[in-house]
Amino acid sequence: MSRPERPPLGQRPPVLEMIGVDKTFNGDVVALKAMNLTVNQGDFISLLGPSGCGKSTALRLIAGLSLPSRGKIAWAGGQGENDLGVVFQEPTLMPWATVSENVWLPFRLRGQPYAAVKDEVLEALKLVGLEKFQNAYPRELSGGMKMRVSIARAMVTKPRLILMDEPFAALDEITRFRLNNDLLKLKEAIGCTVIFVTHSVFESVFLSDRIVVMAARPGRVIREVTVPAPYPRDEDFRTSAEYAALCREASAALHEAMGEPA
Amino acid sequence: MSLTETRPAKAAPPETVALDAEDMRRLRLQRFDKIGKWLLPLVVLILAIIGWDRLVVWNNIPHYILPGPGLVWTTLVQDWAMLLDALLVTLQITMMALAVAVIGGVGLAVLFTQSRLIEMSFYPYAVILQVTPIVAIAPLIFIYVDSRTAGLLMCAWLVAFFPVLSNTTLGLNSADHNLRDLFRIYGATRWQTLRYLRLPSALPYFLGGLRIAGGLALIGAVVAEYVAGTGGIGSGLAFRILEAGYRLNIPRMFAALLLIAITGVVIFAGLSFLSHMLLRKWHESAIKRET
Numbered sequence: 001m002s003r004p005e006r007p008p009l010g011q012r013p014p015v016l017e018m019i020g021v022d023k024t025f026n027g028d029v030v031a032l033k034a035m036n037l038t039v040n041q042g043d044f045i046s047l048l049g050p051s052g053c054g055k056s057t058a059l060r061l062i063a064g065l066s067l068p069s070r071g072k073i074a075w076a077g078g079q080g081e082n083d084l085g086v087v088f089q090e091p092t093l094m095p096w097a098t099v100s101e102n103v104w105l106p107f108r109l110r111g112q113p114y115a116a117v118k119d120e121v122l123e124a125l126k127l128v129g130l131e132k133f134q135n136a137y138p139r140e141l142s143g144g145m146k147m148r149v150s151i152a153r154a155m156v157t158k159p160r161l162i163l164m165d166e167p168f169a170a171l172d173e174i175t176r177f178r179l180n181n182d183l184l185k186l187k188e189a190i191g192c193t194v195i196f197v198t199h200s201v202f203e204s205v206f207l208s209d210r211i212v213v214m215a216a217r218p219g220r221v222i223r224e225v226t227v228p229a230p231y232p233r234d235e236d237f238r239t240s241a242e243y244a245a246l247c248r249e250a251s252a253a254l255h256e257a258m259g260e261p262a
Numbered sequence: 263m264s265l266t267e268t269r270p271a272k273a274a275p276p277e278t279v280a281l282d283a284e285d286m287r288r289l290r291l292q293r294f295d296k297i298g299k300w301l302l303p304l305v306v307l308i309l310a311i312i313g314w315d316r317l318v319v320w321n322n323i324p325h326y327i328l329p330g331p332g333l334v335w336t337t338l339v340q341d342w343a344m345l346l347d348a349l350l351v352t353l354q355i356t357m358m359a360l361a362v363a364v365i366g367g368v369g370l371a372v373l374f375t376q377s378r379l380i381e382m383s384f385y386p387y388a389v390i391l392q393v394t395p396i397v398a399i400a401p402l403i404f405i406y407v408d409s410r411t412a413g414l415l416m417c418a419w420l421v422a423f424f425p426v427l428s429n430t431t432l433g434l435n436s437a438d439h440n441l442r443d444l445f446r447i448y449g450a451t452r453w454q455t456l457r458y459l460r461l462p463s464a465l466p467y468f469l470g471g472l473r474i475a476g477g478l479a480l481i482g483a484v485v486a487e488y489v490a491g492t493g494g495i496g497s498g499l500a501f502r503i504l505e506a507g508y509r510l511n512i513p514r515m516f517a518a519l520l521l522i523a524i525t526g527v528v529i530f531a532g533l534s535f536l537s538h539m540l541l542r543k544w545h546e547s548a549i550k551r552e553t
Contacts, residue, residue: 063443063447064446064447065443065446065447081449084447084448086443086444086447088440088443088444090440092438092440092441092444094441094458094459094462095544095545096462096465096543096544096545097462105444105448105458106448108458109445109448109449109450109454109458110448110449137543137544138544139544139546139549
C-alpha cells in the first residue's frame, strides 16, 4: 500500500481550529477555558491530562455533540459529510449486527447499500486483521477484537478527523501495547488525522507527534510537547533513550498540570 | 500487515484423558438434569391423575360434583366437535387481540419516545386503563359496542396491550448512549435512529412483554366472554363453561377448562420459541453458556 505523503510538522494544511473555546456547565462549572488548538492534516494529537481536565469535553465539542459556551470551532473549508470517525472508550458495537454490518454503519446512515461499499468494509476489516470474522457477532469477540471493529468502523469512510476517547483504557496491558503498535501501522497506511484522549504518558508519547497537556479546574491547555521521532515507530522506539526522555518531559508537564512538583 | 489476534479456541473435548470418578459424577448429574426436566413434571402429572381418580372412586363422589379423569377424557372426546368450535372462537379473539395489542402497544411506544408531549399527555391514561379491572369495564363496553366480536376484542386488547407498551417504551429508551451519540455524529435521521438503533435495542424487551401479553389476551378473551354471556352458535370456551355449569355438566366444564389451560401453555411456548429464535444469535438471555 502506498503511504500518503505527509509533510513535516509545521507544513501541514489545517483541518480544524478551536479558537478561544469555553465550555461551562450549569452556568458556573467551567469544564474548559479558552482552549486554542489547531489540528493539521496528518497530525496525531494526544490530549493528556488528569481526570476533570476537559479532554473528553473538548472531544465532544469537536464531535458536535455539545456546543461551546464561547469561542468557535472552525473546520477548514467548512463542515462536510465525511468529517468524523469516532472511537469511544467502549467498543460501542450494535450487538444484533454482525461485524461487517457494524463497520457498514457510517455508510448505511448515508443511504449507501452494503453491496456498493462492500470492498471498503472488507478492506477496513482486513486492515485491523479481522477479515475472517466479518460474519461473527460482537459477543463472539474478545475485548481487543471488539475495539478493532470499532476502529475499523471509525476509519472505513476515511474521514478528515478521527476522534478517540481513551479507547484502550479498559484493555489489559498486553492487548493495549499490541493495539498501540497496530494503530500506528493503520495510521501510516491510511494517513488519517487523529485526536487521541488518554491519561497514559507512555501511550501518548509512543503514539503522537503532538501531546497537548491539559490541567483541571478549570480545564485548560498548559503545554504542548512535540515528539519529533519519525514514524513508523516500533518496539525499538519504545525502548530508546529518546522515548524515555520524552516520557520524562511529558510526565513533568503532567505533574505541573496537577500542581505538583515534578 | 499481520494484526490478527488469536482467539481462544473452543475447548476441545479431552478425548485422550481418562475420566476420573469426579468427571463421571458430573456427567451423570448433567444427564440427570436433562432428563429430569421433562421426566419429573410428567411423573407428578401421572401421580396427580391417579390420585384424582382414586379419590373419586374410593369416596364414591358423584360425577356432578367431581368427575374422574376418565370421564373428563370421554366427555372431551364426545363433545369434541362443539368444544373445538368454541376453542376456535376463543382462539380467534385471543389472536386478534394480541395482534392489535402488538400494533397498538408498539405504535404508542414509538409515539411516546418520539414526542415527550404525547407521552406526558397519554401515558397516565394508559396506566389507568391497565389498573382498572377489565370485569368492571366490560359491561359498559358491551352496552356501547354493538358487535359482540368487537366488544370481546376490545376487552382482550385492553388487558393485553399494556405490557407491550411499557416494555417496548423501556426498550426504545435503553439504546446505548454512546451508540446514540455515534448516530448523531453520523447525522442519522430520526427514522434511521429508530429503525437501526432503537427498535433493535427494544426487541428483547418487546418480546418479554409479548410473552406476558399472550397469556393476558387469553385471560381477557375469557373474562369478556363471561361478561358478554350470549350463547348459541359462535360462542367461545368461556361461555361453554358457564352453560355447562348451569346444566350441572361438570365433566364438560373440566374438559373446557383443560382446553383453555392447554391453549395458554401453547401460546406461551410458541411466543417463547419465537423469542428464542429472534434473539439466539446475539442477546445474552438466549445464549447458552458452558459451565
